[in-house]
Amino acid sequence: MSDPAVRLSGLRKSFGAVHAVTGVDLDIADGEFFAMLGPSGSGKTTVLRMIAGFETPTSGTVELGGADVTRLAPFERDVNTVFQDYALFPHMSVLDNVEYGLRVKRVPRAERRERALAALASVRLEGYERRRPGQLSGGQRQRVALARALVNRPRVLLLDEPLGALDLKLREEMQVELKSIQREVGITFLFVTHDQEEALTMSDRVAVFNEGRVEQVGTPAEIYERPSSAFVAGFVGTSNLISGEAAQAVLGKEGTFSVRPEKLRVTGLGEPVDGAEHSATGTVSEVVYAGPATRFVVELDAGGRLIALQQNLQVSSMDVMSLRGTRVRLVWHRRHEFAIVS
Template sequence: MTVSTSATVGPAAGTGAAPAISLRELAKHYGDVRAVAGVDLDVEDGEFFSMLGPSGSGKTTVLRLIAGFEEPTAGRVVLGGTDVTARPPFARDVNTVFQDYALFPHLDVLRNVEYGLRVKKVPRAERRERALEALETVRLEGYADRRPAQLSGGQRQRVALARALVNRPRVLLLDEPLGALDLKLRREMQIELKHIQREVGITFVFVTHDQEEALTMSDRIAVFNNGRIEQVATPAELYESPASSFVAGFVGTSNLLTGDLAKAVVGREGTFCIRPEKIHLGADTDAPVRATGVVRDVVYLGSVNHYLVELDGGTTLTVLSQNLRGDTAQAMGRRGERVELAWADAHLIDLSRGEPLTATPGEGEPT
């Protein structure tokens, strides 16, 4: 293992203070398996930062390396300008919230939240005051006397969050903490978590494989693949200007045009991406017709319909259309219909360059 001793590093270039987290050439190998293969990353103070990727991409391992639960094979972990690579977890100014919450079932909510302060031998009156403040922050005032078994999944999640916040860490690490919740509660807690993060001002680093979750909450997102970071960007930048085919396919639904089809549709070779909601089904738009095909299937999703259109060149594209009229029978009746597909130049992303095709402002924009 290659680690460095505790030292202070300077602030990031162009800023007046060191980032909350700096990772430099961070690597973790398990035998011949490279779980993390040389990661460089800065997370600024007060950010809600997400690490997004499929299972096995390295995101959780990076979180554990930041927390000190794993030792790196190479590289450095720097927190607030101080190299903590060789420090144990308890000597780092971070706290972690896990997916299973890890609450003590025999303790009431208040004592669960107080637990970390008891370990640190904080005086009883102070730890009670801080625990009650933490419960108020997560909107659980009045629940201090309950046991975890008497709480809903969302309430237990907030108790775990309060237990982490009560220690007033510089960085809070969250390892897929919403994974056990049902979809409705999960979405409610996404908004709640972001609200709490803004209120307390602590840096949150959130690990998830759910791209919608990351887009909803994050200031910035790092997309992981095979132990490396493919792209770091804001949610809008990540979705509208993916840097690679992997990012385009993993973050949202993406249609890829390659090979002979790309040459026929775009006019030149390469790999191009067009999002389903950017495509118009039919020629009733100012955007030029790009391709023709046949509707092979229609997927009804309540607020939207997904049309699967097989192009004359053989590739199938997904087209998303809002269900404004609520006429499901009419939408389903389009199976087998021959259609034209249109989109604006500005909405086609050239993945060999990682940016949209240039177009004259206003030219080719849909009505």
């Protein structure tokens, strides 16, 4: 087994009395597309900055490909960063921006030009070489920042909220594009995001951050289907908790359990329930029509509330809106409910 691309051991960082990172251990494999997901202030960006070398850890180590780089300056590390604000040099052309790292490393002129043009082509920006960053759109700037980092063929590419400044449409396009670029170049991508959907759709594995620690590491499916804590369940999707007396009444067991909204079926009270299924009755208190799907907020008779997401396959907005206030039965398969460790 070769050394992981990135290994963080016992990583901590405090700014005065503020403990931004309180003990992070992570192994990120070569060629992995890895997401660090968490709310703002959860320490994910600080971890990224410690890997890049912009911050020095209070304690713990950062290893890149087996070598300890904890005390090295950014320019001594084989990583490159795509900054949240892109940080393109405004006084240089697009080509000069992309060539910057190669020029610093004294790559001969001809090779430099060739590699920069290839990098710009890989992000579909041929013909923009002479432009200034100020003359580009947000999406184009983002791709220049990507080309400027990738052209150096770093061991690890760090991306700090790379799509945060883009509008929804562009963001969805770039999600697909980033993924395909990563597959092409085969470089380890490590990116920070607070957008759970972005983390789930793009990455091979996700680390969920909360209050300076990693709550859970796993594939998107593991994180979503089997969240290990109430925080993960709540941050990645809707938590839908059943606990206390309601858990006793509905499930017949002690503890806190969760079912994802799309796993629930909204049926009439008289519908038959399979032996492999659980069900609970309640009253629809709120109906939120969202185009392709509708969200039902159901107050359970046993206590607590569940949110159910139903695709609008056969129904119109009129049909679903009329369901407010009606009594329903929520049905789900037992294997879709999971216990939450508190």
